[in-house]
Amino acid sequence: MTPAQRAAVVLEARSWLGTPYVHTGRIKGVGVDCAQLLIAVFAAAGVIDEFDPGHYTHDWYMNRSEELYLGHLMRFAVRTEDPQPGDIAVYAFGKCVSHGGILVEDGYMVHAFRPHGRVDLMELRALEDRFRGYWTVKS
Numbered sequence: 001m002t003p004a005q006r007a008a009v010v011l012e013a014r015s016w017l018g019t020p021y022v023h024t025g026r027i028k029g030v031g032v033d034c035a036q037l038l039i040a041v042f043a044a045a046g047v048i049d050e051f052d053p054g055h056y057t058h059d060w061y062m063n064r065s066e067e068l069y070l071g072h073l074m075r076f077a078v079r080t081e082d083p084q085p086g087d088i089a090v091y092a093f094g095k096c097v098s099h100g101g102i103l104v105e106d107g108y109m110v111h112a113f114r115p116h117g118r119v120d121l122m123e124l125r126a127l128e129d130r131f132r133g134y135w136t137v138k139s
Contacts, residue, residue: 001047001137006086008045013102013110016041019119021112023058034099035069037112037119038088041102047137048076058114065095073100076137083134091130099130 001009015028022031026040035053043050053072073088080087089109091099101111101122112119124131 001086001139005045005047005139006084009041009047009086009102010104012041012044013037013104016112016119017110017121019112021114021117021119023114024056032112032119033114034101034112035072037110038073038100038102042076042137059094067096069100070097073135077135078138080134080136084136086137088135088137089124090132090135091127092132093130097132099127100135103134 016032016037019029020031021033023033024036025031025033026036028040032040039048039051039053042048056068070090073090077088083089083103085103085105087103088100089103090097093099099111101109104110104121107124108121109124110119110121113122
């Protein structure tokens with residue numbers, strides 16, 4: 001991504017703060033989940049095209065090991081060892097990667113987190129035991 005695209009991603013991600021957590025939602029201020037947040041933010045910033053990830057239950061990751069979340073992510077992004085604002089941190093819950101957030105500044109991400117009930121700003125280290133890597137959207 002270009003520096004301008006990264007800035008647009010960070011600005012858009014921050015504009016979602018406080019949006020309630022709603023499974024499969026994708027409406028700013030009304031409701032969104034972590035997967036839909038990534039799609040909405042990167043599409044609004046002009047980095048990817050909008051797409052529908054298909055139906056998924058709120059606990060799909062608890063009973064399967066297929067990497068559905070990463071499968072969608074790999075269409076647009078690659079792993080990086082040099083994370084920057086606008087990149088994605090991914091986490092495993094259940095049997096596979098099933099959560100992600102957008103880096104907005106050093107050590108912090110914006111994410112839709114069901115336990116918090118909303119999109120919020122969180123320190124990356126708060127979930128470090130579940131951390132599975134950083135991804136950057138391909139230019």
